Amino acid sequence: MKSFISYSENSDFSIHNIPFGVAIFNQEYIACCTRIGDMVLDLATIYDYGFFDEIEGLEENVFEAYTLNEFIELGKPVTNAVRLKIQELLQEDSKLGQDKKTVEQCFYKFDHVQMMMPVHIPNYTDFYSSIEHATNVGKMFRGEENALLPNWKHLPVGYHGRASSIVVSGTDFYRPKGQMKPPGAESPVFGPCKQLDFELEMGFIVNKHSEMGDSISTSEANDAIFGMVLFNDWSARDIQSWEYVPLGPFLGKNFCSSISPWVVTLEALEPFRIESPIQEPEVLNYLKFEGKQNLDIKLQVYLKPESGEENLICQSNYKFMYWNMTQQLAHHTVNGCNVEVGDIYASGTISGKDKDSFGSMLELSWRGTEPIHLADGSERKFIEDNDTIIMRGHAEKDGIRVGFGEVVGKVLPAK
Numbered sequence: 516m517k518s519f520i521s522y523s524e525n526s527d528f529s530i531h532n533i534p535f536g537v538a539i540f541n542q543e544y545i546a547c548c549t550r551i552g553d554m555v556l557d558l559a560t561i562y563d564y565g566f567f568d569e570i571e572g573l574e575e576n577v578f579e580a581y582t583l584n585e586f587i588e589l590g591k592p593v594t595n596a597v598r599l600k601i602q603e604l605l606q607e608d609s610k611l612g613q614d615k616k617t618v619e620q621c622f623y624k625f626d627h628v629q630m631m632m633p634v635h636i637p638n639y640t641d642f643y644s645s646i647e648h649a650t651n652v653g654k655m656f657r658g659e660e661n662a663l664l665p666n667w668k669h670l671p672v673g674y675h676g677r678a679s680s681i682v683v684s685g686t687d688f689y690r691p692k693g694q695m696k697p698p699g700a701e702s703p704v705f706g707p708c709k710q711l712d713f714e715l716e717m718g719f720i721v722n723k724h725s726e727m728g729d730s731i732s733t734s735e736a737n738d739a740i741f742g743m744v745l746f747n748d749w750s751a752r753d754i755q756s757w758e759y760v761p762l763g764p765f766l767g768k769n770f771c772s773s774i775s776p777w778v779v780t781l782e783a784l785e786p787f788r789i790e791s792p793i794q795e796p797e798v799l800n801y802l803k804f805e806g807k808q809n810l811d812i813k814l815q816v817y818l819k820p821e822s823g824e825e826n827l828i829c830q831s832n833y834k835f836m837y838w839n840m841t842q843q844l845a846h847h848t849v850n851g852c853n854v855e856v857g858d859i860y861a862s863g864t865i866s867g868k869d870k871d872s873f874g875s876m877l878e879l880s881w882r883g884t885e886p887i888h889l890a891d892g893s894e895r896k897f898i899e900d901n902d903t904i905i906m907r908g909h910a911e912k913d914g915i916r917v918g919f920g921e922v923v924g925k926v927l928p929a930k
């Protein structure tokens with residue numbers, strides 16, 4: 516496939532991708548959009564010009580909206596048909612490519628648009644599905660003997676996160692304040708968190724409402740997942756370690772999470788499916804699944820000090836996940852919990868076996884005992900004020916590249 520829009524072979528947004536997002540065009544007009552190379556295509560206008568007329572089930576201009584929710588809710592038959600139609604329209608010699616006037620009206624340079632939150636998120640759940648991450652954290656918080664708790668290999672451990680503080684890439688946030696108990700201290704203290712961290716994660720977005728009492732099985736899960744984003748689950752380790760027993764994460768986690776603005780569909784990620792790790796002991800029947808349910812997505816994390824350059828501090832891969840998305844969704848709903856359109860389910864920190872693949876500062880600096888060294892000569896145990904964390908992710912196979920772009924966030928001093 517070749518497009519009439521030219522782009523670099525390293526672009527995450529090849530004609531094989533066709534992600535969905537929401538943008539402000541010319542600082543005044545908001546619409547759902549897609550991206551190819553460095554060009555953003557306004558889908559609301561494309562709809563108005565009749566390019567989607569043949570698509571059944573797309574009776575209204577759902578792209579004339581501030582979120583993707585209405586579009587996503589139409590379900591896979593419609594959203595897939597739209598994606599394939601866009602792919603067709605973007606090819607050389609297409610009806611759109613030859614219509615110079617429409618091309619001029621509907622395409623915007625990426626630098627000239629501002630990306631918004633792609634979805635309204637009713638609910639957010641965070642899993643803990645990387646065995647390397649869970650083992651590392653367990654070792655630091657509870658010691659080698661109790662690193663993995665007895666339930667870990669029997670169910671995808673998770674907790675309900677906070678949807679209100681999820682922000683789109685490029686949104687800065689304030690260092691959280693809270694209660695901490697420094698090692699050796701007799702009583703807790705209050706103040707700005709001193710162990711601010713990132714968590715390298717990916718999140719999937721659900722495309723349906725389900726009824727209370729109903730469950731989504733592993734074989735139904737892929738149909739209920741619209742697509743994925745990069746997810747930085749910012750964490751305050753000192754607040755977390757003091758508060759988390761017995762009910763789990765709370766203020767150490769709910770102050771901010773950042774997502775990438777482009778939702779990459781599961782269909783675009785199809786070519787990158789691979790076998791999952793062997794699960795031993797065998798899981799209960801409702802967690803069994805068929806087919807290749809892991810995805811080979813290369814992930815990187817960069818730390819950029821206020822006036823310094825980007826430092827590559829982690830290279831991981833989504834394929835390391837012990838529990839896959841179908842198991843996460845099946846487990847989440849097995850008790851009859853309903854899901855809603857736009858819900859985000861995050862993977863949990865994605866760490867690999869090697870030290871440079873650890874997906875958090877907590878692991879990279881081993882809870883501050885082994886600081887990492889930056890190009891400007893400074894070192895970091897955790898994230899300092901005015902540091903920016905940038906996460907990037909892409910999949911590549913047989914000359915086809917599909918990527919997520921980036922999720923960027925900067926930490927401002929406590930308010």
Ligand code: CA
Binds near residue numbers: 714
């Ligand atoms: Ca997390």
